[in-house]
Amino acid sequence: MNIGDASALSGVSAKMIRYYEQIGLIPQAARTASGYRNYADADIHMLRFIARSRDLGFPISEITGLLDLWRNTDRRSADVKALAQARVQDLRHKITHLADMADTLETLVRSCAGNERPDCPILHNLETEAFPASGRCSHHAGPHANLNERITS
Amino acid sequence: MNIGDASALSGVSAKMIRYYEQIGLIPQAARTASGYRNYADADIHMLRFIARSRDLGFPISEITGLLDLWRNTDRRSADVKALAQARVQDLRHKITHLADMADTLETLVRSCAGNERPDCPILHNLETEAFPASGRCSHHAGPHANLNERITS
């Protein structure tokens, strides 16, 4: 099966399949004589597993471990659970952060007349709110600080 | 005042100050004879405004407009409010998405024994959950689809 079919069946774009192969998330695909990648049903299965993992917020760096556990029939379900739990915590953390921003902004929005006059508490807040206080921080984020995890809608 | 002082006073890293200048978010800084950037209090003010805007989740692309409104004393507060409202909506949308993922994962986590045995409903779900259904989508995200908005903690 060519990469186009694998893509259609797994829901992972051909671009991404090649990328996953390139970064070593999935093994090198078999090739036909003319160089076309060739996939079997087991590969589709794996691609779907990856897609679903991405959907649930796992970064690729964690999916490596997830795939290892998946393939290892001697795994301990506790290990899987631990990975998932960490992910949930991370998600909750991000949600809290976003909700804090949204709440603050919403409060400001409600306090703004939203008319033809120029005076606006939103701008006032942006202008004067304390900087060393508040949640602002410049320290290095952890390995999973990014939020671009299959959130495309 | 040199860039280091401007950074300390505004809370924006020197790297970012240069970057903001480079992409045109802020005007070219004045330079001393030897080429050092020179900042005045008004510049610090502007940098703080930007930092606070980032804190509240505004992407840089929107801060341009925010700065314009800030400087324009003929502005209508309605325009500011509209920008902020859109931002709130966006944040809520992202929160919903993350919460959906977290809830699904949490359900799976709760159903997993987490012991020495290999059987695990989490892996089972990742393996078999339908792909065309669920929230998976490959369509292009809008201009503000990224979630990397000063979420570093």
Add this chain to the structure above:
DNA sequence: CTTGACCTTCCCATTATGGGAAGCCCCATA
């Protein structure tokens, strides 16, 4: 005058994804 702290520019890395070009391959239809 030296030294160390600061500044400059330039390049690179990050995350996951898509766009697009140049060129080869394969099959169906004329």
Add this chain to the structure above:
DNA sequence: TATGGGGCTTCCCATAATGGGAAGGTCAAG
């Protein structure tokens, strides 16, 4: 059989915002 269109290959580029680090100039204090 020839040809065309669609699929495949690799390679480079862009995204958003941020930091790291190197090579080299500058400034101020000792």
